Amino acid sequence: MSAPRVSFEFFPPRSLEASFRLWETVRVLAPLKPTFVSVTYGAGGTTRKLTHEAVTTIGKNYGLNVAAHLTCVDASRAETLEIAQSYAEAGVTELVAxxxxxxxxxxxxxxxxxxxxxxxxxxxxLKDTGKFTLRVGAYPDPHPEAKGDPMADVRWLAQKFRAGADSAITQFFFEPETFFRFRDRCRAEGIEGPILPGILPIENWQGVRKFAQRCGTPVPAWLDEAFTKAGEEGREEELSKELCIKLCEELMAEGVEDLHFYTLNKPTLSRDICAALGVHPQASLEDVA
Structure with missing residues (x-):
């Protein structure tokens, strides 16, 4: 089984400490030569300026293909398209819409x-501008607004592809079967575009558990029990690495060639998991800076 293509998601920094963490994350992961990296927006578009600064700096200083998140929140059409134009002028060719x-x-x-x-x-x-490759979100578990209908998110994703999406990145999930069921439903609905599984290495189980509940992502009982026991034994990091590697390997065994990692601006676990999957640094930092 050959090594997968990988991509990474970063958060824009809101403080000096967070800024150091972001740049260390980029420094550690850039040598893995990701196909792209993405930079998020805060809720309500609160990090719009910070996202723009991070995107342009990463692209300029590290030679990475950067996809900027762009949302509909709290902005007029003209303002949103003006932001997109500013990305185009900065050489950004990918957006996560x-x-x-x-x-x-x-x-x-x-x-x-x-x-x-x-x-x-x-x-x-954005498609009408002809300036961007467009990636979109996808939900293998029903979005909270889907009211439990497993096909609602599939039908909506199909509309996104018809509107001009080039590929989709899923919300994180805990079991490979979740992704396989979603992929099968998408193919049955006629969706042929690439669907990249979103992978969340678990740095802090209680934090991830709360995040999953807010996102409507079901938490398997066996996973809760495993982390409870691992916490008692002081082996949470070891368990997290083992489970994430196993998840990725099972996805790859069923034809998945691209993995998108939500790094939370903490690079070590993502780097180690990539290494276990056969993704190693291809150049020194000086070569990519």
């Missing part, structure tokens, strides 16, 4: 009066 989470304190997404109503409108407008 998302509806975006509601601003902090809001119960649900409400479009800006002059903004895009949903991700499909955003994707279509």
């Amino acid at each position: 998302l509806r975006g989470d509601p601003p902090k304190g809001a119960d649900r997404f409400e479009p800006h009066p002059d903004g895009f109503r949903d991700s499909c409108e955003l994707i279509s407008a």
Whole structure:
């Protein structure tokens, strides 16, 4: 089984300490020659400027193919397309087009009066510019707004591809069967575009567990029990690495060739998992800087 192609997601820094953490993460993972890296938006578009600065700096200083997240939240159509244009002028050729989470304190997404109503409108407008490769989000477990309908997210993803998406990146999941079921439903719906599984190496189980609950991602009982026992034995990191490697290997055994890692700006675990999968540094930092 050959090594997979990998990509990584980073967060824009909100503080000096976070800035150091981001650049250390990029420094450690850049030599793995990812196919692309993405930089997120904060909820409600709160890190819009920071995201732009991080995207342009990573692309300029590390020679990486950077995909900037762009959402519909709290901006007019003109403002959103102006941001996209600024990315194009900076040499950015990929965007991750998302509806975006509601601003902090809001119960649900409400479009800006002059903004895009949903991700499909955003994707279509960005496609019309002819300037970007567009990646979109996908949900192997039902999105909280899908009301438990496993096909709702599949049908919506199909609309995203029809609107102009080039590929999709899934929300994280804990068991390979979750991804396989979703992939099968997508193919049955006529979706032929690439679907990259999103992989979340577990740095802190309680934090990931809370995040999963907010995202509507089911937590298997066996996983909860395994981390409880590992915590008692002081081997959480070892368990996390073992489980993530096993998840990736099972995905690869069923034809998955691309893996997208949510790094949380903590590079060591992602780097070690990649090494176990056969992905090793291809050049020194000086060669990629």
